[in-house]
Structures are given as C-alpha cells and as structure tokens.
Amino acid sequence: MSSYKIIFLGGGNAAGYAARAFVENCLKAGELAIITEEPYVAYERPALSKGYLLGEFGRWCAARLPGFHTCVGGGGERQAPEWYSEKGITYLTNSRVVKADLANKALTLASGEVLSYEKLIIGTGARPTRLTEFGVPGADLGGLFYLRDVKDGDVLVAAVAATKEAGGKAVVIGGGYIGMEVAAGLSSSGLSVTMVFPEDRILSRLLTPQLAAVYERLYDAKGIKMVKGAKVTGFDGVDGKVSWRCGQSLDAGLVVVGVGARPNVELFQGQLEIAAGGIKVDGQMATSVPDVYAVGDVAAFPLTSVASGEVSYARQEHVTHCRLSAAQAAKAILGLSPPPYDYLPFFYSRVFALSWVFYGEAPADATAVHFGDMPEAKCFGCLWLGAGGKLVGAFLEGGSADDAAVLKAAVAGRLTIPTEEGGLGAAAGSGAAVVAQLKAKL
Secondary structure, eight states, X not given: OEXXXXXXXXXXXXXXXXXXXXXXXXXXXXXXXXXXXXXXXXXXXXXXXXXXXXXXXXXXXXOOTTTTBTTGGGTSOOOOHHHHHHTTOEEEOSOOEEEXXXXXXXXXXXXXXXXXXXXXXXXXXXXXXXXXXXXXXXXXXXXXXXXXXXXXXXXXXXXXXXXXXXXXXXXXXXXXXXHHHHHHXXXXXXXXXXXXXXXXXXXXXXXXXXXXXXXXXXXXXXXXXXXXXXXXXEEEEETTEEEEESSSEEEESEEEEOOOEXXXXXXXXXXXXXXXTEEEOOTTOBOXXXXXXXXXXXXXXXXXXXXXXXXXXXXXXXXXXXXXXHHHHHHHHTTOOOOOOOOOOEEEEEEXXXXXXXXXXXXXXXXXXXXXXXXXXXXXXXXXXXXXXXXXXXXXXXXXXXXXXXXXXXXXXXXXXXXXXXXXXXXXXXXHHHHHHHHHHO
C-alpha cells in the first residue's frame, strides 16, 4: 500500500491549481499524489470548446498540449509532466479509483492497488449528460459526440475534418454555453451548422431577448441555422451517419450534444453529505467527513446570493471556481486558516470575434438595463437591478479587462443605481460611458 499525506482525486483544472498552491506554500516532496483517469496531467479544459476545436482550420491551431496545461489560463507557469516530477508530486495518469473507503482513508484503483492518505481532496468534476440517459432512440449511434476531455476533442476534430471532406453537415444539440461555442468552432472549421434547442433563444438562462438577438444575428451572418423550441425525439443512421428528427429531419455527418453535465459523486454516496447534487462543503471546502475536502464542479458550497443576501448551498460549474476552490482547500489543509470561501458567480465565453463576461445573478424579477452599441455588436451590455436599484448582475461584451474589473467591483459591492432621471441616464449611450459612470460610483 502506497501512502501519501495528501491525495487529490481527479485531474481537471482544479488539480493543477491545487498543486500550485501546495508548492507555493512549501509542501514537501513526496507528500502529494494526484490521480486521474486521463492520460494527461491537468490542463485548461475551457480551451476544448474554443481554440482546440478549430484544429488545423483555426488561427488557434497551437491550442494543443502541452500548450495549455495549467496554470497558463490563470496567468501562471505551465505545469507540464516534468513540473510535477521536479516538485516531487506523484501524478498517476490512466488510473481509475473504483472504491473510496473514507472511514479507513483508503482508495482502491482498478489495478487493485490501494492508496492511503491523511487528507483527501475530491475534484472528480462532472461528466456530460448523455441522451442515452433519457432513452432517446438512436442516441447510441456512431456520429454523436460529446466534449469533455482531450480524447473527446481529438475524436471530434478528426470527425470535423472527415465531415468537411465529405461535404457533410453538422448539428449541435443545445443552445447553452457549450452549444454556442461548439457551433462557432464547427462553423469556423468550414462546416454547415444547425443548432437545435428547446428554448426560444440561445443561452436563455442568462441572455435577455435583446442580448440574445445580437448573437443570433451574428450566427445567422455566419450561416448557422437555428431550430428553436425543438426537442430531440430520435436519431436515424446508416453507416455511422446520423440525422435528427422531430417532426422534420436534418442531414448530419456529425452531431455534437451539449445539454448539461452531472457531478461525479457516485463513489461517495452514503459516505458524504450531499447538497445541490454535489458534495456539501463548508467555507474551507471541508466535507462532512474529517480530513476530506471537495472542490470544483462537484462541491456544493455556501453561496451568498447577490440579489437576496440569502445563503444556500450551490454548485458552480466554471473554471474560475475550480481554480479558487482548489487554492482554498490547499490553504485550509496546510493550516493557513484562509477566510471563508467568498465567491462571486462569474461566467465568460468567446465566440468568433466576440468575447463577453458576466458577474453576479440575472433574476427574472430584476430590471434589465441595456446599454452600448448593440446594433453593431460593439461594446455593449446589460445591468440587472434588484430591489431599490441594487446592482445584482452585469454583462459586458467587447470591453477591456479594466472595464470588466469595474463591473465586477460594482456587483460585488452591491452598488445602488437610482432608476429615476439621472440614475443611469447614459444607459442608451456608449458602453464606455456606462462603465465610467459605474466606476465613478465605486
């Protein structure tokens, strides 16, 4: 039995950032082991639906390993396999844990090897929701793809090249973050793309109708078709080719599915307290079992609502949370007593030449104030104002890093914006003017 002071279970973004935090805080060589089923050490997963997907067709064709190992996405050093070796960190790739015995602090690998630990960090992340889970006819046919790891990305990039050569078409199922980014990548790679989703607009859980219209115009200009308000009823296929049907049929050389994700908690059912579908943790990322921590997509942590001020357990499937929660757990394990985890929800995306950021919340009952040059899709955005004009959410497209920092500070500070005359009189003006007004109020 191999024994370690700390084991990090999972090889996603969080693993690399936890390793960096441990090294920065003087963890000794030989004390940390990371276990992952993947053949690679930790990398910046968001690249998969952006530059990586474009393959040989895109200007980001250099987005290949080792180019985007962590922690380059967070402005840190690129941690290739030799980095872990140099730091005395054991990195077990191609290793699957089949049993977790938390009471005895032991993990059993598929190989039969048993590893013991003093402290355990669970960073098992999430997996794509598959249409086979809903019994969709034909969902197990070849030609359907999901995108979660480099292996998925490699298979999809090869399929894109083959489909393009054959003059085929692509269908993307899902109109959320992944659906939008994948559709943009496939289109940029030269495929004819159709998006299919049940909502009335893309990214409906965040974008207002006005914001969505800007991106839908862009997608239309790129030749991407949208079938809204449609649910998948099945797939037909011959020789690996699939076609979607729902009262109509769409020919497709390949179909990419992006309809959500499920946290990987099965190993710990009955051993750890569960909340919001994930593993319940406190402000130090500690679980209900001593010496066991959880971070990233799988962690359900106390989150204070910007809009209501209420605290509830929530999961956040975003790389920023993965990075920050990993560092939080590392510092807590090392006895550094960090302040309780305080996270402001944050999302971003990049499609074609556009790139946006969002901070906070977008409640349905909030007042949405749009600003900037939306017709020309230049610097524009939206502010969500709650009771008393309190800023609870902010969206910005086309702004600078400094502009984004202003919006973040304004939301984090619960800035109050009078809605009467003179409150945000420039709301219909330029994005820069609105950002300047917010900055002046901080």
